Amino acid sequence: MGKPKAPAAPDPIKTAAAQSASNRETAITQxxxxxxxxxxxxxxxxxxxxxxxxxxxxxxxxxxxxSPEQQQLYNTGVSTSQNLADVAKTQSGRxxxxxxxxxxxxxxxxxxxxxxxxxxxxDPQLAKRREQxxxxxxxxxxxxxxxxxxxxIKQVMEGENDARNQLLLTGRNQAVQEALLQRxxxxxxxxxxxxxxxxxxPQFGATPQSGVAGTDVAGLINSDYQNKLNTYNxxxxxxxxxxxxxxxxxxxxxxxxxxxxKKNIKPTGEKVGGVRVVExxxxxxxxxxxxxxxxxxxxxxxxxxxxxPSGYRKVNYPGLMRLGTSAxxxxx
Numbered sequence: 038m039g040k041p042k043a044p045a046a047p048d049p050i051k052t053a054a055a056q057s058a059s060n061r062e063t064a065i066t067q068x069x070x071x072x073x074x075x076x077x078x079x080x081x082x083x084x085x086x087x088x089x090x091x092x093x094x095x096x097x098x099x100x101x102x103x104s105p106e107q108q109q110l111y112n113t114g115v116s117t118s119q120n121l122a123d124v125a126k127t128q129s130g131r132x133x134x135x136x137x138x139x140x141x142x143x144x145x146x147x148x149x150x151x152x153x154x155x156x157x158x159x160d161p162q163l164a165k166r167r168e169q170x171x172x173x174x175x176x177x178x179x180x181x182x183x184x185x186x187x188x189x190i191k192q193v194m195e196g197e198n199d200a201r202n203q204l205l206l207t208g209r210n211q212a213v214q215e216a217l218l219q220r221x222x223x224x225x226x227x228x229x230x231x232x233x234x235x236x237x238x239p240q241f242g243a244t245p246q247s248g249v250a251g252t253d254v255a256g257l258i259n260s261d262y263q264n265k266l267n268t269y270n271x272x273x274x275x276x277x278x279x280x281x282x283x284x285x286x287x288x289x290x291x292x293x294x295x296x297x298x299k300k301n302i303k304p305t306g307e308k309v310g311g312v313r314v315v316e317x318x319x320x321x322x323x324x325x326x327x328x329x330x331x332x333x334x335x336x337x338x339x340x341x342x343x344x345x346p347s348g349y350r351k352v353n354y355p356g357l358m359r360l361g362t363s364a365x366x367x368x369x
Contacts, residue, residue, distance in 0.1 A: 044265035047258045059254045065095060072097055079107050159204055163197045291343055291351035294331040298349060302330070310360030311337050329357065 072084035080103040087098040103111055170193045179185045296302070299317040305327065307314040312334050316327045331350035334357060335342040341353040341360075 044262055047262050052255045052258050055258065056253075056255045059252045061092075061094065063252065068095070068097060072099075078104065080104050159200060163200060166196070167193055290353050290355065292354055293345070293349055294328055294334070294352040294354075295349040296330040296332050299330070310334075310341075310357045312357065328352075328354075 074083045075081060080101065083100050083102070084097050085100075086095050088096050090096050167190075170189060174186055174189055179189065298320055300320055302315050302317045305314045305316055309329065312329050314327060314329060316325065318325050329352060331342050331352045334352050335350065338357065338360065341356050343351050343353075345351050
């Protein structure tokens, strides 16, 4: 086994592209879920794909259709509005003539109208009132030409005069209102026709919304990277920690580390003092440890290895560790 390498950091450009692709797929899924056809007694709203956008994203269209009965009512309304619009168009040609005539309230016209009102309504009432007054005087024996008769008739005439003055006050206002009505009535009719033929803005029902949570691709990539990096760091710490603990726990300067005393030997990918670090099981105790092989240390640092009378090699772990520490300081 080779020395393990730290995991490579995620490429930000590739991560962003992956996130964008995930967001796009989520949006497409949401659109498909939300484009629900709706049918009711008055009509329907339906959806269908209508090609794609420039980037290949599906494009949809919404169609609103009325029921046959509602469509007939709609067509009738449109036809009626069109008729009103045609009439308004024809009548609007009169506006120029109507507005082209100056509007005035000359005294002659007003007085003429007042006289018309007096002749039609006031004069008959005054004549009847005078007849009643004369009949009353005759019934009381007051003769024509007497002082009492003249006084009574004078009062009647004063009442008539007051009535005519009141007519002048109220009649002038009525005459003005009638003149204004004659002026504005045609314009109001034309404007009403034009207003009745206005175009109505189409109304569409809201599309039901169903949400789909987006996938945090960038977060997953970074989380995976952090997990791998943590695993790598833990392994590094465990490997070097085990080696340092072995060196510090060794009795004396030299400790047995002969390859013949070990089994299940596997390289960790680390080195100390230029000698590879391995993990193994001890043949005598069965314990799993991390260390070096004396035969490999002897080739590179013979002074750090000695032969025990038992015939097995020992390694000066503290000296080897100092070489590793010095090498790390120089590399830094």
